[in-house]
Amino acid sequence: VTAEARCKLVSWLIPVHRHFGLSLEALCLAVNILDRFLATTPVAADCFQLLGVTALLIACKQVEVHPPSVKELLALCCDAFTRQQLRNLECIVLHRLDFDLAAPTASFFLEHFSQVRLEARGADAGEAADARSLAAGVAELSLADYAFTKYAPSLLAASSLGLADRLLRHRSPLDLRISGYAEGILRDCMDQLQLLVSLNGRSLSLLLPSEVAQKCPWL
Template sequence: MKTLTRNLEVCDLLDIRNPQSVAEYAPQIYRYLHQEEKRHMYPQDFLLCNQSEITEKMRAYLIDWLSELHLIDKYIMLQGDLRKKDLQCLGITALHIACKYEEIYPPELKQILRVTDNAVSKEEVLALEFQILQTLDFNVTFPSILRFMERYARIAQVQERTQLLAQYLCDICLLDCTLMKEKPSKLASVCLFAAMRLAKPQAPTVWNATLTKNTGYKEEEVRGMAMDLIKFVKNVEQSSLQSLYKKYMSSRYMEAAALLSGATN
């Protein structure tokens, strides 16, 4: 045990007695995820290459509705041409798969179908579920922006509202197809840096050597992209893509999106 805990971060040492956190293996787990993310990169033009009906704008509306569902992009990239009318069924089916994978007590399919006002049938969802899982070779675990960000936020020991703002930025990243060419670990670093800078605008620096070591990115590698992301978020908030903004302006999420209101370059 002493060998395993020798090089742990403070946040992992605090969790060492929690068997569910497996804190002693955190460095190995995230080292593996950094290696694995290279296998799940999306080319910037993955929609143009594979789709004739599904546009970037349509995808953005779907992601805005469902937020963090990497199954959708992975399936779109691998499947080939999809029909525009299949987009709603794809969204509901991806949600159904994600719920079964993530939740201890997932909602019944009939509950999920109510979201569509029964515009999609149970039979359609079950058929597409099998098709998606076959296309993905039943691999529904991907290194995600959110998982990396949560790890980095724990290392930085940021306040809850700052982490929720970083989470909001992670979700917003998914709306822009051009960002899919970036590694999830880099996007997570950019989102956390932006959130920390917005939370402490007067601080001389928010990125330290510990974050550089654990993320693999120096401040100068994320700063410019973070400023561009803030501009993009402000444009999204003024568009018709309002689901994420409303979510993170709710009291449940501590009105984290409001931290962006005074942001400048």
């Protein structure tokens, strides 16, 4: 599977997960399941979309109270696949991953670092909320770019928050030392994320709440 094919699939999954009102955690976990499966198993091009919705279904069963139904997911594939095909692939994925579905995600660390920020003395709740929203959009955008798979989820989350504070010109930014990463490592990831944002500003604006997008005139 090429990086371009992966990009197209994840770029398709992003609006799908938003269509169903799913959490960023569900999307991150789905991409994690997708990547881990692809690392061990070759997949035919005509089954790639089926793998995407299967990974999303498995992820939703782990983290969502009301996951989308098989019928709803297949409808988004223009009914190109049958219920049995999805169920069969679901079993294959689960067995290939040895039912080991839990994984650290950028979404988890975004929540963790944001909570630590709020507990700090003199924290600005408004800035923290805006940074969290913008960072979530940046992290979501990065999921489709294969180049970012080399970064650990915790590094990606910390760098997304750091970049969000920089772009929003916050007076009380997150102390990135809490991430445990060296300044140079954080700077490298933040620079790559900023390049991603500069190349995909319009796409990012569609991922943000309107009140946050209005604070980003550079989009």
